[in-house]
Amino acid sequence: MSLRYGLLGLLAEGPASGYDLARRFEEVLGQIWPAQHPKIYAELRRLADEGLIEVDAEGPRRRRAYRITDAGVAEIRHWLTAGDVDHTIRVQPLLRSLFFWLMQPDDLRRHLDEEARFYAESAARYRAFAAAKDRGDYGDSPQVRSMRVTVEAGIRLYEALADWATWAGTVPPTGAGGPPADADPDPELT
Amino acid sequence: MSLRYGLLGLLAEGPASGYDLARRFEEVLGQIWPAQHPKIYAELRRLADEGLIEVDAEGPRRRRAYRITDAGVAEIRHWLTAGDVDHTIRVQPLLRSLFFWLMQPDDLRRHLDEEARFYAESAARYRAFAAAKDRGDYGDSPQVRSMRVTVEAGIRLYEALADWATWAGTVPPTGAGGPPADADPDPELT
DNA sequence: AAGCGCATGTAAAGGGTTACATGATTGC
DNA sequence: GCAATCATGTAACCCTTTACATGCGCTT
Known part of the structure; x- marks a missing residue:
């Protein structure tokens, strides 16, 4: 549910195409919030359907750039101030x-x-x-x-x-055993 | 794909039921690796189908405890030493x-x-x-x-x-504007 | 004209959450 | 007998990834 806001946020900086957004996600958010292009394109269409973004310009190779709407800006602002913060780390x-x-x-x-x-x-x-x-x-x-x-x-x-x-x-003998630095590949399990 | 190994790892410490595992995930891994019970039960069945765990005992209220098999221990050991580490943070x-x-x-x-x-x-x-x-x-x-x-x-x-x-x-005026501590709720977007 | 990078998409599968549902036992 | 807790499950959905596919435009 956060990719949605990631896209809105990036679009708040200025118009961009799905391709642009995929690259920005890659360079800025590679480790922090990966996003593959199929999801990005799909989400852009949903955002457009909901009127949170709209087509800004169509370019050369079927390129379609989107622009955020006032409703879109309101939406991300609302998320930022009133939305739940997800504190899970999942590392x-x-x-x-x-x-x-x-x-x-x-x-x-x-x-x-x-x-x-x-x-x-x-x-x-x-x-x-x-x-x-x-x-x-x-x-x-x-x-x-x-x-x-x-x-x-x-x-x-x-x-x-x-x-x-x-x-x-x-830290001490992290792997197996205690004092005698036990390297037994199959300790007492089961 | 990691829940699978989370379960195997916990079972390597000793037999446990889905319910036990759900609670251990909750207490130990609440923030770090959340897991809901439906996923846990489903995964346990898959692990059992693959012979990585097996039923250890059936208890009072339909309770079914699993025990890790030798193949299961081998599987998680293999994951630990040869599996890819996922370095994404997603915070x-x-x-x-x-x-x-x-x-x-x-x-x-x-x-x-x-x-x-x-x-x-x-x-x-x-x-x-x-x-x-x-x-x-x-x-x-x-x-x-x-x-x-x-x-x-x-x-x-x-x-x-x-x-x-x-x-x-x-850090400086993090929110909006530069020098004049601008609090405009609607800067120059679009 | 060939090949590369831009640009978008579909389909299928995987992984996880939420809501709903239910049965069994214990403690009061 | 009732409530709480133990214990398991199904179904639907959402989010994300992977694989596959295609078309356009620029450069050489």
């Missing part, structure tokens, strides 16, 4: 971590190293983004300032996860 | 933050306060959980140690989000 690596005890220590170590690297890289990417914004590369519109806030969240979350993965790697 | 509040520029400053301020409070509380809840574990309230099995690692991630993520929300509230 798969956390689910996995619940079952680390089933992994062999070396596999776990390798896994955590990769995770730490991945998150550190993500944090770095977001940090570079933030630096470019702070340098003024994208101007200083309200939209850019909001994006800066979003990016800051990305930086902090990825840093937190990178630190966590590193910490988890140093 | 709705981050999507929302992209559109803060559409909100009126007071609404935004209120929103950020609430968010900060919510995250701080969540972090505190997880911290209490961690403290209980570190005190030894739950013993010191490998499972409990893994859970401790998961909880640590929860603490760090929620702390990061709480700090972020607080920071976002102090």
Whole structure:
């Protein structure tokens, strides 16, 4: 139910086609709110049916750009101020971590190293983004300032996860057994 | 596709019924990996069909407890070491933050306060959980140690989000306009 | 004219939630 | 006997992903 508002929000910045929106979702929201084009096109049609957006222009290769309507702006504003915030996190690596005890220590170590690297890289990417914004590369519109806030969240979350993965790697014998660093591939289950 | 492994993982700790699993998902994974009972029961049947779990015991009120099979243990171990890690975050509040520029400053301020409070509380809840574990309230099995690692991630993520929300509230005139703290409810769109 | 990137779509399946429904047992 | 809780399920729907398909325009 959030893609809908993601599209409305992006369209509030200016007219765009489904293709444009798919690319913006990809570049800005790749990790945070992935969206594939079939869903985007379908949702755009629904939004148009409801009068929240309307066709702005038809272009070269069947391109159809949409523009947000007043009703659309009202709708997203209402969502932002009165809509329920969904606080679920649903981070798969956390689910996995619940079952680390089933992994062999070396596999776990390798896994955590990769995770730490991945998150550190993500944090770095977001940090570079933030630096470019702070340098003024994208101007200083309200939209850019909001994006800066979003990016800051990305930086902090990825840093937190990178630190966590590193910490988890140093924690006692995380994988199996206790004192004797047990590497038994099949502990006492069942 | 992860609920499947969530169930297998929990069953690796010992036999349990759908009802038990629903409750464990609720208490341990409420925010991180919500799961409703219809999905759980359906998935359990699929897992049983595939021979990854089997009926352990039938109890009083139609209760049916499952036990993981060797094939099931192999399956989750394989997922843990060779399965793809899904790194998408999908945190709705981050999507929302992209559109803060559409909100009126007071609404935004209120929103950020609430968010900060919510995250701080969540972090505190997880911290209490961690403290209980570190005190030894739950013993010191490998499972409990893994859970401790998961909880640590929860603490760090929620702390990061709480700090972020607080920071976002102090950042310049986040809502509308630039220098003159513009509170116009309907900026130049379309 | 060939190939690439733009641009949109359909169909099917997967994954998850909500609403509705029901039966069995325990505690009062 | 009644309510609460345990315990499981079905049906409908929603959201999202994947695979497949196609047409247009630009560049070489």
